Amino acid sequence: MRPLGKKAKSTAPSSPATTGIDVLPDGVLKHILGFLPSPEAVRMCVLARRWRHLRRHATGLRVSCLAGGKAGRDGSPSPKRIRDFVDRILLLRGHAPLETFELRFCTFDEDGDGDDASCLSRWLRHVVECKVRTLRLENVWVDGFELEDRPLVSRRLTRLELEGLDLKNGFCDFSGCPSLQYLVIESCEMRDADKVSSESLKHWRMTSCILSKDSSTVIHARSLVSLRLDGHLYRAPVLEIMPSFQEAFVRVIHENLDSGYSDDYSGACDDEDCYSCYGAVDGNYKCVLLEGLSEAENLALISESKAGLKQCPTFSRLKTLLLNDRWCVAPAFPALTCILKHSPVLEKLTLHLFSKGHGHKMEMIGRYNPTDKTAAIPEHLKEVQVKCEVVDEKVHKVEDPPIYSPREASFTMELRGEK
Template sequence: MSADDALRLFDGMPPGSEDESAPLMSATDRIGALPDHILHHLLSFLPAQAAVRTCVLARRWRHLWRSTTGLRIVGLDDEEPVQVQDLRKFMDHLLVLRERTDLDTVQIKFDLFNQDDEPYVNLWTRFAVICKVQVLTLRIHDELEYLDLDDLPLVSRHLRTLNLHGVSLRKTFVDFASCTALANLKIDDCFINFNKISSCSLKHLSITSCQSDLDCRVRISAPGLVSLELEDFIGITPLLEDMASLEAACVDLSVECKDVCLNYGSGVFCGANDNTCKNCVPGSDDCSSDCVLLGGISSAKHLKLISDTGKFIFTRDLKHCPTFSKLKTLLLNKYWCVAPDLDPLSCILTNSPVLEKLTLELFPKGQNPKLEIKGSYCCMERPSAISEHLDIVEVKCDVIDEIIRKVLKFLCALNIRFSFE
């Protein structure tokens, strides 16, 4: 029996009514003998279509699907691909027949869609919010286009986790002022069409592989943030406002970052000559702050800072470098070591007074290093220019080339002695 047939069979049948065609529960049906609240939870792990079909198993199961604690609207049915349009009629029935019990989790996942599907997906998303969903996942995987979410704010005192993938986000939707419990937000492979994301409740934020064609910086304001992941942003780098509670952050400016030094193509290192590149000069864009990234994450205890060569943001930020007063572990890539005088590396070390571990990954991204060089201090007097707590230095690379030798020489001048493994 299909899920649609099952829904039609029990359409209008109130809970508790008899259906002689439904089999009695077997004496060996141990799962069916479990309490309702446990079965509601178990059914929440099934796709909605499969959960509904359980109504024909026995009288005990007739109405259990109506009150599941989770709802999975997914593009698979018995492992066969299902498109949004294939589930429209089924979902129309389900939304009417389902009990208005609260939902812990809702997942909406599809590999294909068309523009006619957008109102349905938006309706299902709003239904989840009405049912006080706590964890909401909307994942649309279509290589050709993004699904456009309606420009209405999310109003929920219950939503704790929001995962978005493959959707186009507009200004009002990301107004999380009414989502006072929202602690976890993940935005992956989305089109960003807003200039600010703000939340006082957010604790964990991940923005990966997203793109924006705006000519201004997207401002991120999350003063209570504990962890941040900002990777492979396509467009102008977002501006990070103060995050005083930040524990850990990973910022990776990929080749798609549009903040490119105009001098880099001629062989001049980004920011090496003040005022010669209008991009590299602070205040040359819409950024009213001295720092785009480093100022906002300066309170972190653990940092991973990676940039493709030729991008100017980190180097420009360093001209107004904040003090990383809590920073204990720091991971940097080759970007920080290509300047002739190693100014970027020297600057960030100078401004990290309690740093305990430094890792330099000087090998191509996506590969594994062939050589790992570990350093430690000798017993000589520690130079005052760097943290007196720095006990572990790791340099990972493929070969010992000119840049590696320059880095090792620089670190040795700080009384670090290396061993090869």
């Protein structure tokens, strides 16, 4: 009991109660810091000593190395300052586990001595030692920025995104990344890549990449489930056996920049300069692109020139097929007829006719009527969907190819209005 006349000492805390974002546990704050660009994350550290500790253990690093002039005269940081900044933040965090590392750069070589590549390689080795799971490298300016010609080795890496880089043959060997499942390659040069290999890869997107003129790049990815090949230049890649393969989107542009040929999917192409399709499969020269896609269940083929297909492989598992108007050349429809005759279990055919992008305003759907047998229509083809901007004379010409006919009683066409 305290003496009479004396007040009890206050038990209230001497510092104000923690409020706002500070009440969150360390694990949540580390995750939040991982989504901030690195300069902003550094600025957060002036709030308190706790934040400095959290920054060193943030789950992600997002660095943008968009330097200005040699001395940063335009107000942006100089290449040397950026390089020192990245070196500093990597040094401070040590080898703390890292979920995501994103690097967007133009140059960090101030004196032009070619130190960019060695600097980038040093950073890559560091984040790999941090057991990074998602890695993105984007070159936004330097033309022909080469990565080291040796394999990337990481047991933890699950997603890799590369943009604007020159990929050599050694780097494209991903056998040292046994957990890699997602690969995104955009606007990269792969002229020297003879083979891309991964036993674990499941999803691959390759957009606007330059491949070899002389030989087809071999793709070894036995676990691949989906592929998006959008606008490659020069020879099409050869896809090796993929037992788990399910779906693919392939858009072929005018590949042969030297000779002017653009015979996109010509399975009977006799011209060795036709880069888009010509190549050896099992000792025979044929359309290597379609051969590699023949095990797909869902397939979209977009061509920017008339597809002159004369022969093609059998698509024994193909259930849904999407083609654009370049496959539907009247009056004989050779390419369309060829691929449909070699699709014995096809159930749904979708045609995108004379539309730009996804701007389809009209849609016609034809469904199979089993009560009326017509030899021209295979029984397995249950639905034909036609999407277009407007139903005009060009569309009417494509409505009536010999393999299916909406005017036959076996197919009932339903016209829908604007989407």
